[in-house]
Amino acid sequence: MSPIIRIRFKLKITHNFSNFSTSKKTVVTIGTFDGVHIGHQKIIEQLLNASKKKNEISVLLTFFPHPRMVLQKDSEIKLINTIKEKSKLLENFGLDELVIHPFDKEFSRLTAFEFVRDILVNKFNISKLVIGYDHHFGKNREGNFEQLQEYGSMFGFKLEEIPAQNLNDISISSTKIRHSLNAGDIKKANNYLGYHFMLSGTVVSGNRLGSKIGFPTANITIEESYKIIPKSGSYIVKSAIDNEIYFGMMNIGNRPTVDGTIETIEVHFFNLEQDLYGKKISVELLNFLREEHKFESVQSLQTQLHLDKRNSLDFINNLTSIS
Numbered sequence: 246m247s248p249i250i251r252i253r254f255k256l257k258i259t260h261n262f263s264n265f266s267t268s269k270k271t272v273v274t275i276g277t278f279d280g281v282h283i284g285h286q287k288i289i290e291q292l293l294n295a296s297k298k299k300n301e302i303s304v305l306l307t308f309f310p311h312p313r314m315v316l317q318k319d320s321e322i323k324l325i326n327t328i329k330e331k332s333k334l335l336e337n338f339g340l341d342e343l344v345i346h347p348f349d350k351e352f353s354r355l356t357a358f359e360f361v362r363d364i365l366v367n368k369f370n371i372s373k374l375v376i377g378y379d380h381h382f383g384k385n386r387e388g389n390f391e392q393l394q395e396y397g398s399m400f401g402f403k404l405e406e407i408p409a410q411n412l413n414d415i416s417i418s419s420t421k422i423r424h425s426l427n428a429g430d431i432k433k434a435n436n437y438l439g440y441h442f443m444l445s446g447t448v449v450s451g452n453r454l455g456s457k458i459g460f461p462t463a464n465i466t467i468e469e470s471y472k473i474i475p476k477s478g479s480y481i482v483k484s485a486i487d488n489e490i491y492f493g494m495m496n497i498g499n500r501p502t503v504d505g506t507i508e509t510i511e512v513h514f515f516n517l518e519q520d521l522y523g524k525k526i527s528v529e530l531l532n533f534l535r536e537e538h539k540f541e542s543v544q545s546l547q548t549q550l551h552l553d554k555r556n557s558l559d560f561i562n563n564l565t566s567i568s
Contacts, residue, residue, distance in 0.1 A: 270299070272301050304342040304369060315348055316350075326472075376405070444510060447466055466510075475497060477537040479494055479533075483531060494557045
């Protein structure tokens with residue numbers, strides 16, 4: 246896996262395209278970009294290349310909520326990124342503008358022609374549109390590549406489609422990543438993403454069982470109910486806290502050993518003693534350790550945690566020696 250190079254650029258973020266305006270020409274790409282995975286990154290790379298050649302503004306237009314949340318009320322789709330996580334990831338690429346437009350039923354009724362004329366042409370002053378293979382848009386997803394070519398000729402903008410073979414070579418989709426996360430295959434998910442999958446939330450007070458058995462934990466609550474939570478089990482993790490990197494192990498699950506009934510996310514950080522209550526943190530998942538298991542006693546759980554820690558440190562030491 247080649248992680249994203251974490252360089253912060255001055256990305257301007259606009260909520261609702263009605264608030265966006267520019268006198269300069271723009272190069273635009275459109276999509277939900279859930280996961281900002283390596284397939285998405287290929288599209289962004291083409292967008293940036295095209296904008297730099299013409300010294301024009303690069304714009305990524307995305308939507309929130311996810312269209313399936315609005316149009317399919319029975320959809321139980323969970324997203325790889327929260328909108329905050331996605332915005333933060335997109336800061337790494339050198340885009341000029343990120344426009345996050347609210348997706349609602351009224352917006353979904355725009356025809357492909359209206360979308361191109363009223364938004365891409367009149368609002369974004371578009372010079373070029375960069376899209377992935379087999380891109381559809383507009384009411385009932387009626388807009389396609391052929392129509393875009395017609396509209397490009399009509400309104401004077403160019404169209405660039407990423408060839409199918411370029412995207413098929415990496416064969417990535419947000420759906421595949423969600424399946425990998427649900428299966429606990431964090432290694433595959435991270436390879437698809439090109440960075441470590443993360444969970445972001447606030448540290449809250451727990452029942453302090455971890456402290457009693459020598460493994461104090463930061464209990465994380467995630468506000469966004471639409472955020473995908475990987476399969477229950479134990480994971481090796483790392484986190485940047487106050488500009489320092491800390492490794493640890495995290496458990497996702499119901500804590501069956503103590504007859505827990507509510508899913509919790511608990512992280513035991515190695516060599517970290519500070520009080521994290523109330524702090525907002527992001528935790529990157531590096532590897533899957535083991536399935537969640539009901540132990541015969543708290544003592545048996547404690548023994549397993551010592552083994553988990555040893556296995557985690559072996560993995561981390563190998564990881565850091567390679568890098």
